[in-house]
Every structure is written in structure tokens, then in C-alpha cells.
Amino acid sequence: MVSKIGVFDSGIGGLSVLKELIKTFPKNHFIYLSDEGYFPYGTKEREEIIERGERIVSFLKEKKVNLVVVACNTMSSVGLPYLKEKFSIPIVGVIEGAVEKAISTTKNGKIGVISTPLTAKSHIYKERITSLLPEAQVLEIGSQELVNVVEDGIIEENPVFPLAKRVLSPLKDVDTLILGCTHFPPLEEIIRRIIPHVKIVDPGKEITFKLKHLVECNSNLKLEFYTTGDKNSFKRKANIFIDNFNFEVKEIDI
Structure with a gap:
């Protein structure tokens, strides 16, 4: 069963998916990665998008997640088949x-x-x-x-x-x-x-139904946030999706 979930998107949009996941699994460990340094995916070439997906899933795997949610339709449409074949951990799209x-x-x-x-x-x-x-x-x-x-x-x-x-x-x-x-x-x-x-x-709401049979709850909610962009910009915009967002955000280069 899954207890630590990685979620990623090209920017802040995937927070809409994370929000629904938290509602459904309020006692779980989530790691969210916003690839703002490479936003937007929607205008990039297929090969570049797949490369970003591979780097991000590798990062999340190092963080010991046992499920990855691709909270991005562009990555789900272009890169998901490759990522599922490349990695042994479960990876689901939207x-x-x-x-x-x-x-x-x-x-x-x-x-x-x-x-x-x-x-x-x-x-x-x-x-x-x-x-x-x-x-x-x-x-x-x-x-x-x-x-x-x-x-x-x-x-x-x-x-x-x-x-x-x-x-x-x-x-x-x-x-x-x-x-x-x-x-x-x-x-x-x-x-x-x-x-x-x-x-x-x-x-974002529909994916929670797909995961109910996979996810087990921990005792407490734990959230980690990472961005390849500017952490202050991310924190400011995150309030659109998560009220009173006041979590620590770490900048990474991958």
C-alpha cells in the first residue's frame, strides 16, 4: 500500500490535484514539486517534456515516494507512457x-x-x-x-x-x-x-477515486514543497489553491 505520494506539475496548477488528494487522504505524506523553472510545458517539444519528467520522477524516487501523481495533463498526454515504462514505482496521470x-x-x-x-x-x-x-x-x-x-x-x-x-x-x-x-x-x-x-x-477530483484502493493513511498529514523556480513567487501564488499557504518551500536545481 502507498503511504508517501509525490505530485508534480509544470507550475502551481498541480496544487489543485494536491488539494483534492489531501481532502481524500488527510493523513498522508505528500511531496509536491513545481517545475516553474521550465514552465510552460504546453509549448515545448515532446522530447524536452519527457526529459523533465524523467528528472522529476528520479528526484521523487530519491525522496522515497512509493507513488507518483503526474498532476499535469501535458505530461500525462506526452510523457506518461515513457515514465511508466522507465520506472518501477506506480505512476498515474490525470x-x-x-x-x-x-x-x-x-x-x-x-x-x-x-x-x-x-x-x-x-x-x-x-x-x-x-x-x-x-x-x-x-x-x-x-x-x-x-x-x-x-x-x-x-x-x-x-x-x-x-x-x-x-x-x-x-x-x-x-x-x-x-x-x-x-x-x-x-x-x-x-x-x-x-x-x-x-x-x-x-x-483532480476524479483521480482520487482511482487511488482509494492503493493509498493507506498515516497518523498525520505531512507536506513538503519544492520548486525549480522562485520559492517566494510560488508561495504567493499557492494561495490560489491552498488557503493561508504558509509552508516552507525549497528551491532545487534538477
């Missing part, structure tokens, strides 16, 4: 649970996905959804701009609303929307204002 939830949620078969450009270009959500629901119509939209505003700590309605409205305009007919980037949960209220009827699928 895509499968979201796909299953979207299929069980949609009524009209029209499913939207908002993500980074690279995740959209990979068509992984469309491929996975239509393999299980062939008649589904899947519309994938990639927006690095929307990812960037959250990574910069900007989630206020102005200026995010006009940008989100423009990005989401092609998705007005979908009845189910997958947040295909872990940066997007803080924008859920804005998204609901733009597409009021839509059912939102948050992969």
Missing part, C-alpha cells in the same frame, strides 16, 4: 479518470476539453473518449494564454473573463467540459458564467 467521468456525465454526446496547446494537439482526450463512446463529438481547445494568467496568480474576473469568453466561445454547445489543464479549477466560476448549462469535469 486523464483516464476525467475521460470516464465525462462519458458518464454527457447527455448529448458533445464534450469539450480546454487544455494547453500541446495536449489539444495530441488529441489524447478525443482518442480516449471516442474509443469508449464512438458517437461522441469531442472539441478540444488549447489556450496557453489562459494557463499563463493562472500561473501568474491572476484569477480575478477582470481581465480573465474577456479572455475566457473568447477561448470558450467554440464550446457553447457542449454539455460537458473537461478542465484539461490542472491550472483551470480556480476559473470554474467564470466558466460557469460563460457556459451556464455545462457540467464541469475536474480531473
